[in-house]
Amino acid sequence: xxxxxxxxxxxxxxxxxxxxxxxxxxxxxxxxxxxxxxxxxxxxxxxxxxxxxxxxxxxxxxxxxxxxxxxxxxxxxxxxxxxxxxxxxxxxxxxxxxxxxxxxxxxxxxxxxx
Amino acid sequence: xxxxxxxxxxxxxxxxxxxxxxxxxxxxxxxxxxxxxxxxxxxxxxxxxxxxxxxxxxxxxxxxxxxxxxxxxxxxxxxxxxxxxxxxxxxxxxxxxxxxxxxxxxxxxxxxxxxxxxxxxxxxxxxxxxxxxxxxxxxxxxxxxxxxxxxxxxxxxxxxxxxxxxxxxxxxxxxxxxxxxxxxxxxxxxxxxxxxxxxxxxxxxxxxxxxxxxxxxxxxxxxxxxxxxxxxxxxxxxxxxxxxxxxxxxxxxxxxxxxxxxxxxxxxxxxxxxxxxxxxxxxxxxxxxxxxxxxxxxxxxxxxxxxxxxxxxxxxxxxxxxxxxxxxxxxxxxxxxxxxxxxxxxxxxxxxxxxxxxxxxxxxxxxxxxxxxxxxxxxxxxxxxxxxxxxxxxxxxxxxxxxxxxxxxxxxxxxxxxxxxxxxxxxxxxxxxxxxxxxxxxxxxxxxxxxxxxxxxxxxxxxxxxxxxxxxxxxxxxxxxxxxxxxxxxxxxxxxxxxxxxxxxxxxxxxxxxxxxxxxxxxx
Amino acid sequence: xxxxxxxxxxxxxxxxxxxxxxxxxxxxxxxxxxxxxxxxxxxxxxxxxxxxxxxxxxxxxxxxxxxxxxxxxxxxxxxxxxxxxxxxxxxxxxxxxxxxxxxxxxxxxxxxxx
Numbered sequence: 054x055x056x057x058x059x060x061x062x063x064x065x066x067x068x069x070x071x072x073x074x075x076x077x078x079x080x081x082x083x084x085x086x087x088x089x090x091x092x093x094x095x096x097x098x099x100x101x102x103x104x105x106x107x108x109x110x111x112x113x114x115x116x117x118x119x120x121x122x123x124x125x126x127x128x129x130x131x132x133x134x135x136x137x138x139x140x141x142x143x144x145x146x147x148x149x150x151x152x153x154x155x156x157x158x159x160x161x162x163x164x165x166x167x
Numbered sequence: 168x169x170x171x172x173x174x175x176x177x178x179x180x181x182x183x184x185x186x187x188x189x190x191x192x193x194x195x196x197x198x199x200x201x202x203x204x205x206x207x208x209x210x211x212x213x214x215x216x217x218x219x220x221x222x223x224x225x226x227x228x229x230x231x232x233x234x235x236x237x238x239x240x241x242x243x244x245x246x247x248x249x250x251x252x253x254x255x256x257x258x259x260x261x262x263x264x265x266x267x268x269x270x271x272x273x274x275x276x277x278x279x280x281x282x283x284x285x286x287x288x289x290x291x292x293x294x295x296x297x298x299x300x301x302x303x304x305x306x307x308x309x310x311x312x313x314x315x316x317x318x319x320x321x322x323x324x325x326x327x328x329x330x331x332x333x334x335x336x337x338x339x340x341x342x343x344x345x346x347x348x349x350x351x352x353x354x355x356x357x358x359x360x361x362x363x364x365x366x367x368x369x370x371x372x373x374x375x376x377x378x379x380x381x382x383x384x385x386x387x388x389x390x391x392x393x394x395x396x397x398x399x400x401x402x403x404x405x406x407x408x409x410x411x412x413x414x415x416x417x418x419x420x421x422x423x424x425x426x427x428x429x430x431x432x433x434x435x436x437x438x439x440x441x442x443x444x445x446x447x448x449x450x451x452x453x454x455x456x457x458x459x460x461x462x463x464x465x466x467x468x469x470x471x472x473x474x475x476x477x478x479x480x481x482x483x484x485x486x487x488x489x490x491x492x493x494x495x496x497x498x499x500x501x502x503x504x505x506x507x508x509x510x511x512x513x514x515x516x517x518x519x520x521x522x523x524x525x526x527x528x529x530x531x532x533x534x535x536x537x538x539x540x541x542x543x544x545x546x547x548x549x550x551x552x553x554x555x556x557x558x559x560x561x562x563x564x565x566x567x568x569x570x571x572x573x574x575x576x577x578x579x580x581x582x583x584x585x586x587x588x589x590x591x592x593x594x595x596x597x598x599x600x601x602x603x604x605x606x607x608x609x610x611x612x613x614x615x616x617x618x619x620x621x622x623x624x625x626x627x628x629x630x631x632x633x634x635x636x637x638x639x640x641x642x643x644x645x646x647x648x649x650x651x652x653x654x655x656x657x658x659x660x661x662x663x664x665x666x667x668x669x670x671x672x673x674x675x676x677x678x679x680x681x682x683x684x685x686x687x688x689x690x691x
Numbered sequence: 692x693x694x695x696x697x698x699x700x701x702x703x704x705x706x707x708x709x710x711x712x713x714x715x716x717x718x719x720x721x722x723x724x725x726x727x728x729x730x731x732x733x734x735x736x737x738x739x740x741x742x743x744x745x746x747x748x749x750x751x752x753x754x755x756x757x758x759x760x761x762x763x764x765x766x767x768x769x770x771x772x773x774x775x776x777x778x779x780x781x782x783x784x785x786x787x788x789x790x791x792x793x794x795x796x797x798x799x800x801x802x803x804x805x
Contacts, residue, residue, distance in 0.1 A: 071792075075785055080346075083785060087353055094360050101368040125367065128315055132360060135322045139353050142326060146333060146346040153339025159784055164340050165347075165414040166782025347784045354788050358795065389802050397795035408794060410780055410787045454805045458798060469776065476766050476773070478759045518700045553758030582707040587698055594700040616762070624758035629751035660707050662698040 059100035066093035080150070080157040084143050091136040095129050102126060169220065175240045177221045178233035178257040178310055181267070184214050185303030192299065193292040200291070204282050207295045211278040214302070218271030225264035226672065230686045232312075233257040243687055252374045258312030258687055261672035265524065266309035266436050268669070269531045272654065273429050274302045280539055280647030281422030284546050288420075294334060301327035301426060308433045312687060314363050314373045317437060321359065321402070324430050325352035332419040332427075344411075344418035351401055351411045358398035362391040375445055376687035379680055384449050392450060395441050396458070402434035405496060406465040409489045413473075416485035417551070421542020424481065425535035428488055432527055435492065439499055439677060447680035448507045456504025463496030464606055471613045478553050480541050480621060484534070487577060487617070490610060491530045497607065498523025498592045501599045506678070515595040520674040521666060522591030528670070529584040529658065533576035536651040540570045543640035543648070544625060553624050555633070560626035562637050567626045569648045574622060576655050578615035584655055587662035 066089055073086030102125030110120040151157050154164075173180070188210030196203035225231050232241045235255045243252045259267070278298070285294065304324035311317050329352065333345025367373060369388070370381050382388060401408040412431075416424045442455060470490025477483040502520030505511040543566050544559065545551045560567045576583035589611060597604035630637075639645075658665050676683070697706035732738065741748060766773060 074788060083350075087350070087357075090357055091353075094357055094364065097361065098364045098367070101364060124373065128363075128367075131315070131319060135319070135356075138326055139322075139349070142329060143346065143349055143353075146329075146342050146349065149333075149336065149342045150339055150346065153336075153342070162343055162346075162784070163782035165344055165418070166780055347787060350784050351787055351791070354791055358791075386803065390799065393795060393798045393802050397791060397798060400794070401791045407790050408787070410790065414782075451802070451805070454802060458801065472769070472772065473776065473780070475762055476759075515701055522700075556758075557755055581705075581710050587705065587707075590698070590705050591700050594702045598702065616765075620758060620761045624756075624761065628755050631755065632750075632752050660711070661696060662705070662707065663696055666698055 059096065063093050063097045063100065066090075066096065078159050080147050080159055080162070081144075083159065084140065084147065087143070088136065088140055091132070091139075095132050095136075098125050098129050098132070174220070174224060176233070177217055177224065178231055178259055179235070180217050181214070181221055181310060182303055182307050184210060184217060185299045185306065188214075189296045189299035189303065192295050196292040196295075200286075203292070203295065204286075207278060207299065208282065210299060211275050211302070214306075215271040215275045218267045218306070221259060222264040222268045225259050225261060226668065230261075230676075230683070231257075231259040232687065233259075251372070252377055252687065255316050256312045256374060256376075256687060257310045258376065258683070259310050260683060260686070261676040262436070262440070262524070262674075263309050265528065265669055265673045266433060267306060269528055270302065270305050270309065270429050270433070273425060273531050273535045273651070274305075276535065276647045276650040277422045277425045277539070279650070280425075280542070280644050281420070283641045283643040284422060284542055285420055288334075290334075294331070297327045297330050298423070298426070301331065301430065305426075305430050305433045309436050312375050314366065314375060314378070318356065318359055318363060321434070321437070322352075322356050324433070325349065325356065325402075328352075328415075328423075328427055328430055331423045332415050334423070335418065335420060337418065341418040344414040347411050348415040351408070355398040355401045358394045362394040362398070365391040365394075374687070375440070376684045379445050379447060379684050380688065382446060382449055384451070388446075388449075392442075392446060392455070396438065396455075399434050399438040399441070400462060403431045403438065404466075404489050404492055405462045406469045406489065406493070409466065409470070412489050413477075413482045413485040416488065416538075417479055417481040421481070421538050421545065424485075424542075425538045428534050428538070429531050431488070431492070432495075432531060435495060435527065442503060443506070443677040444680050444683050452506040453504055456500050456502075456506070459496050459500030459503060460603065463493040463498075463500055464603060466490060466493030466496060467607065467610045468493075471610050471617065475613065475617045475620070480544065480551050480553055480556075480625070481538070483553075483617065483621060484537055484541060487614060488530075488534055490614065491526070491534065491577065493610075494589070494592060494607065495523045495526050495530070497596060497603065498526060501596050501603075502674070502678075504599070512678070515598040517671075517674055517678070518591055519595035519599070520677065521670050522588050522595060524673050524677075525584075525588040525591060525662075525666060525670045528665070529576070529588050529655075532651050532654045532658070533573045533583070533585060536569060536648055536655060537573040537577065539644070539648045539651065540566050540573060543644050546644070547637050547640060548634060553621065555631070556625045558626070558628045558630035558634060559637055561630060563626075563639050565645050566640055566648075569645075569652050570622065570626070572652050572655055574615075574618035576659070578618060579611045580615070581659075583659040584662065585659075587659060587666075591666075 070086045070090030070093055074083050077083055104121050107119050107121040108116055110123055147157060150162060154162055192203055192206055195206045234240060234243055237254055243256055244250060245253060301324055304320045304327060307320035308317060329345045329349040332348055333342045335341040365387050370378055372378050404412040467490050470486050470493060474483050474486035498519050502516045505516040548556055576585040579585045579589040593604050593607060696708045697704045
C-alpha cells in the first residue's frame with residue numbers, strides 16, 4: 054500500500070487540478086489549475102522511474118554497478134520547462150485581456166461565440 | 168551531384184535550417200526591414216528545397232532514418248545498448264514524406280504572401296521568428312519516430328501558434344482566441360504526456376518502432392489509446408472539440424491561418440501514425456475504426472451546418488475546415504475499421520485510405536488558397552464582415568478567379584482536385600456502409616451552397632458605397648496564391664500521377680506496420 | 692476506356708481529360724448557338740436599364756441582399772436543429788475543456804466495454 058503512495062498523490066493532484074479548472078471562474082485561478090494538473094502528470098512520470106536497488110548513473114565513486122537509465126527524469130525536466138513557457142504565455146495573455154476587457158472572469162470573456 | 172553529407176543529414180537539416188533562420192532573423196532585422204524580409208524568404212526557400220530533397224530520397228530509396236548523436240546516421244541500435252534503440256530517431260517513411268511536402272509547399276507560398284500582407288504591422292521581428300519556429304515544429308512533428316519527441320514538437324507548435332494567433336490584439340479579441348487555443352492545446356498536451364507515461368511505465372520504451380514490436384491490448388494500453396485519440400482529435404478540430412477552430416482561424420493573420428491548417432493536419436497525421444503504426448492490428452480495429460468514423464461524420468455535418476449562417480468570411484471558412492477534416496477522418500476510419508480483414512482491405516480499405524490521405528493533400532492546398540484570398544480581400548477592403556462587402560469582382564479580378572478555383576475545389580466539382588479525392592472516398596465508403604457515403608455527398612452540396620453565398624455577397628452585384636476605391640491585391644500576394652492555385656489545378660487534371668506516386672506509397676506505409684518496425688530495428 | 696491519366700477506385704474510373712474534352716465540346720456547341728442569335732444589344736443605353744413599372748430605381752446599397760439574409764429559408768427550415776446546436780457554442784473557455792473530458796470519458800467507456 055505504501056508503495057502506491059506516489060500514484061495516489063498523482064490522482065489527488067489531478068482531481069484537484071480538474072476541479073479548479075471547471076469550478077472556478079477567475080482566469081488566473083484556472084491557470085493555476087492547469088499548472089497543478091501539469092505537476093500531477095510530471096509526478097506520475099517521475100514515480101514510474103523508481104528502480105529498486107539502482108543508483109544514479111554517475112561513474113565517480115559509484116557504490117554499485119546497477120545504474121538507472123535516466124530517461125524519465127529527462128522527460129520530466131523537459132515537461133517542466135514546457136510548463137513554464139506555457140504558464141508565462143498564458144499569464145501574459147491574461148494581462149492583455151484585463152487591459153482590454155476590464156475583467157478576468159471566464160464567463161464574461163465571450164466576444165467570440167457561436 | 169548533391170554532396171553526400173547533405174543527403175545523409177537532410178532530415179536533421181530539415182529542422183535545423185528553420186530554427187537557425189528563426190533565431191537569426193531579429194539580428195538581421197537590425198540592418199533593415201528589407202534585409203529581414205529577404206533573409207526569411209531565403210531561409211524558407213532553403214527549407215523547401217531540403218524538404219523536396221527528403222521527399223525525393225524517400226520515394227526513390229525507401230524509408231530515411233536519422234539517429235541524432237550517433238557515429239553514423241543509420242546506427243539505430245548502438246552495439247553496447249543490449250538491443251534497444253536508445254537515441255532519438257527520425258523515421259521518414261512515405262506518409263511522413265507526403266506531410267513534409269505539404270508543409271514546405273504551403274509554407275513557402277504563405278511566407279511569400281505574408282511579406283506583403285503583414286508588412287504594415289508592428290513588432291515584425293518577433294512575428295517572423297515565431298512563424299519560422301512554427302514551420303520547423305510542424306516539420307519535426309511529421310518526421311519523428313519517437314513518442315516524446317513528438318510531444319515536444321507538438322508543444323512547440325502549440326506555443327508558437329498561440330503567439331501568432333494573438334498577434335493582432337484587435338481590442339482583445341485576438342488575444343482571447345489565442346488564449347482559448349492555448350488552453351485547449353495545453354490540456355491536449357497533458358493528456359498526451361499522461362499516455363506517454365502509461366506506455367513508458369509498461370514497456371520501458373519511447374521509440375515508436377520498439378513499442379510497436381512489444382505492445383498488447385491490456386486495459387492500460389486501452390486507456391493510453393483513448394487519451395491519445397482525445398488529445399490529437401481536439402488538436403485537429405474534430406467535433407465536438409472544434410469550438411476553438413473558428414475563433415483561432417478568424418482572428419489570426421491570414422498567412423498564419425493557412426499554416427495553422429497544416430499544423431492541424433500534422434496532429435491528424437499523428438493520430439493516424441499512432442493508430443496504425445504504433446498499435447496496428449493489436450487494437451480492436453472495428454471499434455476504434457467506428458469511433459473515428461463517428462467523429463468524422465459529426466465533424467462533417469456540424470461543420471457545414473454551422474458555416475451556413477455565418478457573417479464573417481474567415482469564420483465561415485474555418486467551419487468548412489472542420490467539415491473537411493471530417494472527410495479525412497471518415498476515409499481513414501473506414502480503412503482502420505477493415506484493417507485486420509485482408510480481403511476487405513484490398514477491396515475497398517486501401518482505396519478509402521488513399522482517398523482520406525489524398526484529401527489531406529488537397530485540403531491543405533485549396534484551404535490555404537481560400538484563406539489567402541480571404542486575407543487579400545480583408546487587406547484591401549479593411550473589414551471581414553460579409554454584410555459590408557459587395558461588388559468587388561469588378562476590380563479584384565485575379566482574386567476572384569483564385570476564389571472560384573478554391574471554392575469549386577472544396578465543393579468537389581470536377582476537374583479540380585477536391586473531386587478526385589472525394590470520388591475515392593465516396594466509392595469506397597459506399598461499399599463499407601451506404602448511408603455514410605450519402606451523408607458525405609449531402610455535406611458536399613451544402614459546402615457548395617455556402618461558398619456560392621460568399622461568392623455572391625463578396626464579388627457579385629453592384630459595388631456598395633464605401634467599396635468603390637478597392638483595387639487589386641499586391642503582386643507578391645497574387646504570386647503566393649497562384650502557387651497554390653496551380654497545384655490545385657494540376658493535381659485535379661492529373662490525379663492518377665499524384666495518387667500513384669505520392670499517395671499510394673503513403674497509404675501502404677501506414678498499413679504496413681511490420682515493414683516500419685523492420686526498417687528501424689533492423690539497423691539499416 | 693482507361694487511359695494513363697485516369698484514376699481508378701476499385702469500382703469505377705474517373706478521367707479528367709475526358710471530362711475536359713466533353714466540356715469543351717459542350718462549350719463549342721453553346722457558342723455556336725449563341726452566335727446564331729440576334730445582336731441588337733447596346734450596352735449603357737436605356738435598353739439595359741432595369742424596368743420597375745416606371746418607378747424610380749432605389750440606390751444599389753438598399754436592394755442588395757446581404758450575406759446574412761441570403762439563406763433565410765434554409766436556416767428557418769432547420770430551426771429546431773440550430774436552436775439546439777448554436778447555444779452549445781457558448782464561447783466560454785472552460786466549456787471547451789469540458790467537451791474534451793466528456794469525449795475522453797465516453798471513448799473510455801466504449802473502448803473498455805466493447
